[in-house]
Amino acid sequence: MNGDAQSCPLIELRDVSYMYPDGRVIFESLNVQFPTHHLVKLQGPSGSGKSTILRLIARLLAPVSGEIVYRGVASCEMDPLKWRKEIRYVQQTPVIPDSTIRSFLVFGLRIMRKETPADNVLYMHIRHLFEEEISLDEYARNLSIGQQQRLGLLRAAITDPDVLLFDEPTSALDGDAERRVEQWMLGLRDNEGKNIIVATHRDLLKDSDCLSYRIDGTTIRCDR
Amino acid sequence: MNGPIEIEATGLFLSLVFILLAGISSIVLRLKLERDLVWGTVRTVSQLVLIGFVLRYVFQIRHPVPILFIYVVMIYFAARIIYKRVDEQEVSFFTPTFLSMLLSYIVVTTLVVGVIVRADPWYRPQYYLPLGGMIIGNSMNAIAIALERLFNDMRTRFDEVELALTFGVDYRQASESIFRSAVRAGMIPSINAMMGVGIVFLPGMMSGQILAGADPITAVQYQIVVMLMLVGSTTIGSILVVYFARKKCFDADHRLIISKSKLKRGSRR
Numbered sequence: 001m002n003g004d005a006q007s008c009p010l011i012e013l014r015d016v017s018y019m020y021p022d023g024r025v026i027f028e029s030l031n032v033q034f035p036t037h038h039l040v041k042l043q044g045p046s047g048s049g050k051s052t053i054l055r056l057i058a059r060l061l062a063p064v065s066g067e068i069v070y071r072g073v074a075s076c077e078m079d080p081l082k083w084r085k086e087i088r089y090v091q092q093t094p095v096i097p098d099s100t101i102r103s104f105l106v107f108g109l110r111i112m113r114k115e116t117p118a119d120n121v122l123y124m125h126i127r128h129l130f131e132e133e134i135s136l137d138e139y140a141r142n143l144s145i146g147q148q149q150r151l152g153l154l155r156a157a158i159t160d161p162d163v164l165l166f167d168e169p170t171s172a173l174d175g176d177a178e179r180r181v182e183q184w185m186l187g188l189r190d191n192e193g194k195n196i197i198v199a200t201h202r203d204l205l206k207d208s209d210c211l212s213y214r215i216d217g218t219t220i221r222c223d224r
Numbered sequence: 225m226n227g228p229i230e231i232e233a234t235g236l237f238l239s240l241v242f243i244l245l246a247g248i249s250s251i252v253l254r255l256k257l258e259r260d261l262v263w264g265t266v267r268t269v270s271q272l273v274l275i276g277f278v279l280r281y282v283f284q285i286r287h288p289v290p291i292l293f294i295y296v297v298m299i300y301f302a303a304r305i306i307y308k309r310v311d312e313q314e315v316s317f318f319t320p321t322f323l324s325m326l327l328s329y330i331v332v333t334t335l336v337v338g339v340i341v342r343a344d345p346w347y348r349p350q351y352y353l354p355l356g357g358m359i360i361g362n363s364m365n366a367i368a369i370a371l372e373r374l375f376n377d378m379r380t381r382f383d384e385v386e387l388a389l390t391f392g393v394d395y396r397q398a399s400e401s402i403f404r405s406a407v408r409a410g411m412i413p414s415i416n417a418m419m420g421v422g423i424v425f426l427p428g429m430m431s432g433q434i435l436a437g438a439d440p441i442t443a444v445q446y447q448i449v450v451m452l453m454l455v456g457s458t459t460i461g462s463i464l465v466v467y468f469a470r471k472k473c474f475d476a477d478h479r480l481i482i483s484k485s486k487l488k489r490g491s492r493r
Contacts, residue, residue: 021314021483058390059477059479060386060389060390060479060480061479062475062477062479080477080478080479081392081393081394081478082392083392084389084390084391084392085391085392088390088391089390090390091383091386091387091390093383094387095383095384095387107387108391111388111391111393111397112391112392112393156390159391
């Protein structure tokens with residue numbers, strides 16, 4: 001990372017074009033910058049390409065042309081595995097392993113060969129996102145979809161990446177749980193210095209202090 | 225031991241009775257199979273007579289290059305058959321499949337003919353081509369099964385693979401269990417065949433040798449080698465093919481190329 005890392009944007013898409021495998025063009029020469037130390041809300045109707053943008057940023061999809069820049073470093077100059085260790089994309093529907101909640105939560109840490117935290121630390125994390133009591137020994141597939149979705153967010157966050165990309169993180173949640181997720185995300189930004197981009201078509205983070213971007217056809221503009 | 229009883233021309237002609245029987249049944253029961261029966265009979269007779277003369281000629285060759293060339297052509301056609309059967313539009317797996325088959329089959333066949341059977345010379349066509357043919361015929365199935373499993377699992381477990389990739393692991397680690405289950409799927413039929421052989425079925429090769437007047441114990445010795453060699457070739461073949469085909473499911477940046485839902489034939493632009 002270079003010296004002016006602080007002043008350069010967190011993520012930048014430069015002239016990015018993307019086409020679906022069936023040949024449909026979704027973005028052409030897209031340019032957008034996301035600043036550091038923010039909670040960014042990326043809005044747009046279903047099918048407008050929110051997930052695609054997040055997947056492009058995480059380099060899970062390859063743009064047809066253009067480049068993605070992370071803290072001043074272009075994607076072609078950085079190893080994709082190192083890139084994804086810093087920028088974590090979280091799928092909308094979490095993959096639920098056939099296991100306990102404990103191994104569900106530490107899945108990422110385990111495959112990254114990182115140390116797994118003690119139970120009391122995991123419980124502390126859980127309490128941020130859940131009002132109800134949840135046991136780590138419980139079977140993950142017995143939880144409701146909304147509970148699984150929140151655990152999916154947690155599974156990504158505890159691996160401590162620089163950037164978190166949440167894809168419709170509250171699609172299966174009711175109002176109260178959604179508020180809790182909002183507070184949790186704001187806490188991640190304010191207390192842990194995380195950069196978060198949330199793709200949503202809901203009215204998420206309405207009165208919160210966050211940046212709002214909207215997908216408008218093939219461009220993205222910043223509302224505020 | 226005597227050689228086999230030769231079938232005389234009248235005998236061969238008489239065997240057409242079976243086709244006649246099938247033909248009459250087809251007419252009486254209106255199965256509409258008469259044309260196919262006639263065409264099938266013509267093809268069977270001409271193809272086999274042709275290959276008979278070709279083999280008679282090939283068996284006189286005393287140089288490894290033409291023999292290996294014939295073997296490579298056989299493997300090529302097997303790879304084409306697999307390619308058509310697996311029907312995968314997004315991942316170009318023909319070349320890795322063909323090369324893996326080539327490598328593993330030539331190694332196993334040469335080992336069996338040269339070292340185990342101790343044929344002299346090591347490429348002796350009477351041994352090399354039939355044994356090689358058995359390897360191809362058998363592991364062709366194994367490889368097709370393994371590849372079908374691989375591509376199918378990549379799609380049904382797409383989210384799982386992608387999840388692992390999001391944590392920055394490489395494509396090998398992300399698809400470890402898919403790799404394993406595809407190789408297993410390819411190997412299991414030949415392992416199962418070891419369980420049933422001699423009890424549930426008598427293999428064609430052994431029956432053939434016995435008909436040709438060989439001592440059953442000699443036939444059994446050959447059959448044991450064949451069974452074990454088939455396990456060996458399906459193992460090496462499946463591992464190599466799945467290893468390289470899996471690589472083709474990802475790009476250089478460890479991204480999944482294969483998409484979640486299967487593209488239909490011809491839908492790709």
